[in-house]
Amino acid sequence: MQRWEDLSDVGPGFGPSVVTIGNFDGVHRGHAAVLAQVVGLARSRGLASVAVTFDPHPLQVLHPERAPGLLTGLEHRLDLLAATGLDAVxxxxxxxxxxxxxxxRFVEDVFVRALRARVVVVGHDVRFGRANSGDLATMQELGARSGFEVEVLDDLGDSGRAQRWSSTAVREALAAGEVGRAAEVLGHPHRVTSTVVHGDHRGRELGYPTANLDTEHAEGLVPADGVYAGWLTRASGERLPAAVSIGTNPTFDGVRRQLEAFCLDQEGREGGLDLYGERVDLDxxxxxxxxxxxxxxxxxxxxxxxxxxxCRRILLGRSPA
Structure with a gap:
């Protein structure tokens, strides 16, 4: 998948294409369903499939006080978008x-000149342009004028539940600690990415040395306080089962919220497991x-x-020996 980080990066010979637009935070199952239709339509017509997205999130620039906690950092979002089969983002x-x-201007500069769109795929509630003044009728009018079709998709949700697939639904689940429900909406486990830093070193004293993740600069919304089972993935690709604790350590009258992961079965590692300074993913x-x-x-x-x-039973399917 081609990745362009600015409009000027798109080559002059690109296209023609099928294009969709969105923030795609979390790249949840609703997003994936839309993108599957974009990819399928593009392949059936011999066109390129493209998603247009934004970084940072528009609300972080326009109304930072209303900006939601983001579910994914940019790199993770791009990896998830690539997995949908898109040709370019x-x-x-x-x-x-x-x-x-x-x-x-947005439609002419982005869709028409840069991406040579033949089809633009949007939802009924699409908004774009200055002060969100463009809507579906605007898109259809500009499409008729500029020579591209507008494909309108119905709202996509889980037909077995009342709640639609949405980034808001994922945030609500994470705020309640319901990471299983979040994964159902996402179609993949929720991930937090950050750097391992020094903590209180209390876990080592208790026989459970933990990797303390920097929450201030973490990418991905940190779930509610509690204890979780998860997987820690190192930069090398090594994937380790982990017991995860989020909270202030009330037994020790802690006040600082911490995110700590104890990687299971460390005993066989010569010299122990040293993760300090590493950038890790926590699913x-x-x-x-x-x-x-x-x-x-x-x-x-x-x-x-x-x-x-x-955690060992959930992640590895076995009990301790």
């Missing part, structure tokens, strides 16, 4: 200048329990033993 750097473009699989305050260290360690055993 154009990432438009969202700036105040771009926000001031008229709907007509959330299941919620085990909420954060608790324990009467003492012994009660906490006993619960940690049970948590690790539960």
């Amino acid at each position: 154009l990432v438009m750097p969202f700036t105040p200048e771009l926000a001031g473009w008229s709907p007509q 959330f699989v299941a919620h085990l329990r909420s954060t608790q305050r324990f009467d003492g260290v012994e009660a906490l360690v006993q619960q940690m033993e049970r948590d690790v055993a539960t």
